[in-house]
Amino acid sequence: MIQPRTLKGFRDHLPAQALARERLLEVARRIYRSYAFAPIDTPALEYLEVLTGKGSDETDKQLYRFVDHGGREVGMRFDLTVPFARFAAQHAHELGLPFKRYHMATVWRGENTQRGRYREFMQCDFDTIGTTSPVADLEMVLVVHDLLAAIGLERFTIRINDRRVLAGILERLGLAGQATGVLRSLDKLAKAGPEKVAAELAEQGVAEAATTTLLEMAQLTGPNAEVLPRLADLAGEGRGGAGVAALEGIVAGAQAAGVPSGRLVIDPGIARGLDYYTGIVLESFLDELPSLGSVCSGGRYDNLAGLYTKQPLPGVGASLGIDRLLAGLEELGQAPARETPAELFLAHFDPAHVNDYLAIAAALRQAGIAVEFFPEPRKLGQQLKLADKRGIPAALVIGSDEFKGGTAQFKDMAAQTAATIDWQGDIATLVAAVRERLAGTAAG
RNA sequence: GUGGCUGUAGCUCACUCGGUUAGAGCGCCGGUUUGUGGUACCGGAGGUAGCGGGUUCGAAUCCCGUCAGCCACCCCA
Numbered sequence: 001m002i003q004p005r006t007l008k009g010f011r012d013h014l015p016a017q018a019l020a021r022e023r024l025l026e027v028a029r030r031i032y033r034s035y036a037f038a039p040i041d042t043p044a045l046e047y048l049e050v051l052t053g054k055g056s057d058e059t060d061k062q063l064y065r066f067v068d069h070g071g072r073e074v075g076m077r078f079d080l081t082v083p084f085a086r087f088a089a090q091h092a093h094e095l096g097l098p099f100k101r102y103h104m105a106t107v108w109r110g111e112n113t114q115r116g117r118y119r120e121f122m123q124c125d126f127d128t129i130g131t132t133s134p135v136a137d138l139e140m141v142l143v144v145h146d147l148l149a150a151i152g153l154e155r156f157t158i159r160i161n162d163r164r165v166l167a168g169i170l171e172r173l174g175l176a177g178q179a180t181g182v183l184r185s186l187d188k189l190a191k192a193g194p195e196k197v198a199a200e201l202a203e204q205g206v207a208e209a210a211t212t213t214l215l216e217m218a219q220l221t222g223p224n225a226e227v228l229p230r231l232a233d234l235a236g237e238g239r240g241g242a243g244v245a246a247l248e249g250i251v252a253g254a255q256a257a258g259v260p261s262g263r264l265v266i267d268p269g270i271a272r273g274l275d276y277y278t279g280i281v282l283e284s285f286l287d288e289l290p291s292l293g294s295v296c297s298g299g300r301y302d303n304l305a306g307l308y309t310k311q312p313l314p315g316v317g318a319s320l321g322i323d324r325l326l327a328g329l330e331e332l333g334q335a336p337a338r339e340t341p342a343e344l345f346l347a348h349f350d351p352a353h354v355n356d357y358l359a360i361a362a363a364l365r366q367a368g369i370a371v372e373f374f375p376e377p378r379k380l381g382q383q384l385k386l387a388d389k390r391g392i393p394a395a396l397v398i399g400s401d402e403f404k405g406g407t408a409q410f411k412d413m414a415a416q417t418a419a420t421i422d423w424q425g426d427i428a429t430l431v432a433a434v435r436e437r438l439a440g441t442a443a444g
Numbered sequence: 445g446u447g448g449c450u451g452u453a454g455c456u457c458a459c460u461c462g463g464u465u466a467g468a469g470c471g472c473c474g475g476u477u478u479g480u481g482g483u484a485c486c487g488g489a490g491g492u493a494g495c496g497g498g499u500u501c502g503a504a505u506c507c508c509g510u511c512a513g514c515c516a517c518c519c520c521a
Contacts, residue, residue, distance in 0.1 A: 003495080008512065061445070062519085079521090107521090112445070115514065116521080123521060184519095272520095295521070321521025349479075384481035399479060413481075 009111075009119025016339040020329065021122075024151060024322045025104055028124045031147045032102035035139060037126045040101045042083040044108075048073040050086050053307040062109040076108040080125040080319065081304075088129055089308030097130025097313075104322075116292050116327035127317025129304055134246060136316050137280045137300055138253040144284055144296050144318055145259050151325070152334065155287035159267035162247050162280050163299070165231060166271060168240020169217055173210040182206065183271040186218050190269060190290075194219065218269040224251050227266045246280060278302045282318060286328050295325040338391040342372035343438060345387035345395040345413075351377040353403055360398070363427045367435060388413050393441045396434065410434065412441050 006012060013021060029039075048065055052075070064076040077083050080103045088095070104124040113119060126143060128136040141158065148156045166183060170176050185200040194215050201211045217234050220227050228251070232244045247266055254264050272281045279300030286292060298318020305313045346361055348354075361373040372392060374383050380397070387395050397409040406424040410433070411417070419437065423430035 005494095005511080059519090109520085110445095111519070112517095113513080114516095117519095118521090121521065293520070297521070319521065324521045347480085379478080380480045381477075382481090386481085388481045395481085397480070401479080409480085411480085416482075418480085 007119070009113040009117075011118065011120070014339070017326070017330075019338055019341065021322060021326055024325065025122075025124070027150045028104060028147060028320060028322070029102070031143060031150055032124075032126050034146070035100070035126075035143055037100040037102040037128075037143075040084075040087065040103050041105065042077070042080075042087055042103070044076055044106070045074050046077060046083060046086065048075045050308075051075040051077065051082055053082075062111045064108050064110055077105075078109045079107055080105060080123050081127075081317075084125070084127060085305040085313075086308055088313055089305040089311070092305075092309065092311055092313065098128055098133075098136070099130055100126070100128045102126040116321075116324040118323055121321065121323040124320040124322055125317060127304075127315050129313045129315035129317075132314045134249050134253075137246070138250055138257070140280070140298060140316050140318055141250055141254055141264065141282065142257050142259065144282065144298070144320075145254070145263060147320060148284060148296065151329075153286065156263065156284060157287055158264050158282060158284045158296075159270045160247065160250060160264065160280060160282045161266065161268055161270040162243035163272075163277050164239045164243030164246070164279060165217075165235050165268065166243075168235045168238055168243060169213065171239065172236055173207075173213060175206060175210060178204060178206075182214070186214065186269065187271040189215075189218050218271075220268050224261075224264070224266045227268070231266070231268055243279075250280065272297065272299060276301045280316065286332070288332060289328050292324060292328045292331075294321075295328065296320040340372065340390045340392060341370050342390065342392045343370045343394065344372070344434065345383070345390075345392040346371055346373040347380060347383050347387075347395060347397045348374040348377045349380060349397060349399040350403070353398070353400070356403065357398070360396075360427060360430065363431050364434060367431045369431075369435065369438065384411075394434075394438055408433075410437050412437075414441065 032039075045068075048063075051063060052060055059078055063078055066074060068074050084101070084103065088099070102125065104122065106120060106122050108120050110119060111117075126140075128139065141160065144158055148158075166186075167176070167179065170179050170182060175182055181204050182201065185197050185204070188200075189197050197218075198211050198215060201214065202208070206214070213234065217231070220230055228244060228248055231247075232241065235241055235244050251264065251266065255261065270281055270283050272283070277299040279302075281299035282297060283294035284296040285294060296318055298316070300314070300316040302314050303312050304315050305311070344364060346357060346364075348357060357373055361371045364371045372387070372390075374386075384395060393413055395411040395413060397411065398407075402408050403425075406422065408421040408423060408430060410419050410421050412419075421430060421433040421437070423433060
């Protein structure tokens with residue numbers, strides 16, 4: 001016997017979880033499309049050099065790599081940004097700029113696992129490339145907002161910052177050269193606390209006065225209207241000032257687009273470890289589960305595909321981590337409890353009427369109703385019990401008596417009520433009646 | 445990858461200093477009810493204690509290894 005098992009960080013998805021996942025994907029797809037992002041797909045496997053080109057040593061360590069049957073050095077994608085960069089470089093001339101795409105796919109990272117942190121997980125990226133317009137930046141914020149709202153989250157916060165603010169302040173402090181290290185340290189502020197960050201900065205040779213300024217900056221909190229002027233003071237003119245102005249524009253634009261205030265917060269402490277960001281950066285958190293980390297992050301970059309083409313491709317985009325989000329929803333008890341897509345259970349009551357059942361099921365399905373027709377003429381009680389256990393919202397019972405009278409019994413499983421449908425043997429009438437009643441059930 | 449905690453039935457957990465056939469609740473299956481699901485009652489199935497090795501007369505219990513989950517670091521979705 002081979003022991004059935006899965007690798008560390010790789011998971012099976014049972015119906016309840018898979019349904020919840022698919023629902024998130026559907027919502028994401030709908031929102032992306034509503035902003036006119038177009039779908040693309042790329043291979044799971046790439047030439048190793050394509051993936052490691054940008055390679056920080058960290059991503060190199062996490063990369064799944066091997067030599068394929070043809071002796072090629074290959075790697076599995078660990079995010080969707082690098083494949084997109086390659087894709088953009090390869091197809092830029094056929095795309096037309098600016099170009100907006102979304103890409104929902106599985107990625108692999110050989111890192112250590114934790115809750116909401118897996119070795120195989122799905123990302124839902126969207127990016128706009130070929131424009132530096134602040135409108136594109138704003139759009140990213142709006143998409144993230146609409147996405148999290150459409151998923152049904154009530155309490156979430158999108159935190160934004162602008163790398164130029166950080167860069168400007170670092171320049172003023174004479175720390176431009178060690179930006180990456182300083183940003184990495186600042187990024188830990190929320191988790192590690194100011195003392196730890198101060199100590200780390202000191203280790204990097206940052207002067208005490210500079211550390212004080214940086215921490216003051218990173219810990220600015222309050223309503224956007226209060227944070228902005230204080231940030232402007234710290235940032236001064238030049239790049240920093242431009243960053244503050246950009247943030248101001250985003251806040252105003254988001255308000256104009258109807259984002260409730262409080263959901264979008266300027267947080268100068270958001271630095272993001274990735275060093276390719278050059279403008280706005282964004283992270284989003286579930287208010288009840290901050291420890292889960294960001295479920296959707298992104299930002300603006302100057303040049304997406306510099307490794308693969310001379311054509312400069314500036315862009316802005318973000319990535320929704322649906323597996324992490326799903327872990328969060330589960331923990332909050334907000335994941336749907338259903339384990340079947342069926343909307344209606346059709347009891348297999350009288351075996352003599354199988355063909356009638358099949359005809360009815362076919363008509364219902366034609367009408368867009370997901371029907372489970374029970375395959376065996378088991379005891380009615382058992383059938384209903386199973387339908388209830390699966391969480392099917394409604395059941396249709398038609399026995400020989402009903403067939404004789406041209407009626408049907410429609411049961412609302414959650415409400416435990418039954419109603420009689422009079423259809424006189426006309427399937428179209430039955431379908432219309434079922435559809436109407438389904439709209440009234442809990443799932444409708 | 446480094447360090448720590450955990451691993452007993454489908455799920456949540458118990459089993460006093462290592463000591464007989466490892467228990468409970470929930471869930472599951474069946475019956476009471478050969479045409480009607482959440483309650484009640486009755487009955488039943490299900491565990492080589494993650495896996496492998498060691499110590500011991502004897503291991504779920506102690507030790508080592510391994511696999512997996514979680515937590516911290518790191519990094520990030």
